[in-house]
Amino acid sequence: MGRQLQERFAQARAALRATRSIAKNTPIQAAAARTALAQATARYKAGLTSIDDVAQAQRLLVQAEMDDSIARLNVWRAFLQLQSIRGDLQPFLQAAQ
Numbered sequence: 001m002g003r004q005l006q007e008r009f010a011q012a013r014a015a016l017r018a019t020r021s022i023a024k025n026t027p028i029q030a031a032a033a034r035t036a037l038a039q040a041t042a043r044y045k046a047g048l049t050s051i052d053d054v055a056q057a058q059r060l061l062v063q064a065e066m067d068d069s070i071a072r073l074n075v076w077r078a079f080l081q082l083q084s085i086r087g088d089l090q091p092f093l094q095a096a097q
Helices: 002-045 051-086 090-096
Strands: none
Touching: 002 051, 051 090
């Protein structure tokens, strides 16, 4: 049982590292999508592009913001799983406050 617990702990720790790595990049992607939307809007107002380009930029921004939210949620899930395997939810509860 000890070895199985060690394996689960190692997997949970790796999952936490992976989710944190992903969550580091999603705000950058959201910021780039915001910039793209601002540029598409400016081009539309100047008559240089169609409303379709603005709508596409808005869709990409919404997707990037959703990806960012999901990535942050996955970090919390991985952290909870790690603490659960450890048998001590106190660090999770403290971080959640």
